[in-house]
Amino acid sequence: VELAKERGVFPNFKGSVYDKRGMPKVRNATTTTIAPTGTLSIIADCSSGIEPFFLLAYKRLVLGTELVEINRYFFRLSEKMGLYSRELEERVLEKGTLRGIKGIPAGIKRLFKTAHEIPPEDHIEMQAAFQEHTDNAVSKTVNIPKNAKPDDVARAFLLAYEKGCKGITVFRYGSDKKGTLVRLGDSD
Template sequence: MDAVRLNKNFNLVNLRTKKTVRKVKARAIFDAIAKAAWHSGDPGLVFLDEINRKNPIPEIGQIEATNPCGEVLLLPYESCNLGSINLAKMTKANSLDWQRLKDCVRLGIRFLDDVIEVNKFPLPQIKKVTSSNRKIGLGIMGFADMLISLGIPYTSKKAVEIAKAIMSFIHKESLNASHRLAKERGVFRNYRYSIYAKKNFKMRNATVNTIAPTGSISIIAGCSSGIEPIFAVTFLRNVLSGTRMFEINPLFEKSIKEKGLFNKGLITKVARSGSIQDIKEIPPDMRRVFITAFDVPPRQHLMIQATFQKYTDNS
């Protein structure tokens, strides 16, 4: 990244031979990556040096890869065992229901630890490494829907503050839940090689949290995906079978109906761009909270992600 910032040349290294193949302009490579990611979602970037600085069991080995979406950092033959709490269901009387969230975290950690016990592994190597480290990843989805329900714009300072409050709370309760499980069921097999052994803090699991994209399970749950802003207020979803499904955000639909503004003409107008920021017929209070991905400045988007990452022991 220093080479990108300073517009310097960058060594392209063959990972097998460890030899430099040629030198290229770092900024040109980075620009190509950024444009491709904006256009198609790929490629993703993985910073292995930073990942291994946060490796919870460095004596066992270096992390070389992630799962397909990049949210779980894996040693060779490790598997990912994930679950996500729907934050849209964690509100009560226009505020966060902290007790319900706490209960969900405790149950979620226990449930994911159970998954490792009852799972059927395709290879003995996967079973051995997964059972030795017991990495799990309890995360969240529905963050954008929760903000909308609370009347908090995704683009606001308050959104960053609530992200910090939520994820620090979840991480603390996740660690405590794994600690209790360690007393009940025993520590994970490679615990003595972990950062937790040095702190004399017993843990059942080498990691406890991650934030997955939840692209599919959020559709099943009927909420926004992961920690992302809503993609669009209304849009057409293309299905592999060839069908096209018209989607409208349920919170937007409820709000616009309550205000007596719901009509086919207005919905068609919204559907043209997916955003309501330039539609004057929609009241300012709705435009303030129904923020889509294209309405969020890049720096704010990064601030939200960085805040959640600070309290996540995967990614």
């Protein structure tokens, strides 16, 4: 507001949502953003923000080199809780998820739910919750299964629009011929 008083409002203020809502005159059209963190989270070894874990173990193709990514948080917790075994590790490496693995408490399975275990609608609800408080588009991937149909993609886009999302990224597992992100148990 102070900057707008000094230098004037942004060029398209007149007729903008700020103008229509009678909000204070501002210099910048957008002031809040959430940076996309997909690659950054890998480089910095940190959280990827509002994204769920892609899988607990998977192959990543980087510049023609295959890298194995393993969710160290799950394995550390499984050791602390006395759940870890070589068999558990092998099952997680093969499946990439805890779904169907016996002996894992429901709360742990819920905590380490992967992107493919979350319905597309829930991915969109998460994005919309953050979009509501963010001026710029929120970067979030909506993961859909390999067998998804064009209508499933259309429904995701329409729901995102209805919920006020400014953009949407849909990734259908297996659609990337190069296999940028692939479950370890998938054959090449």
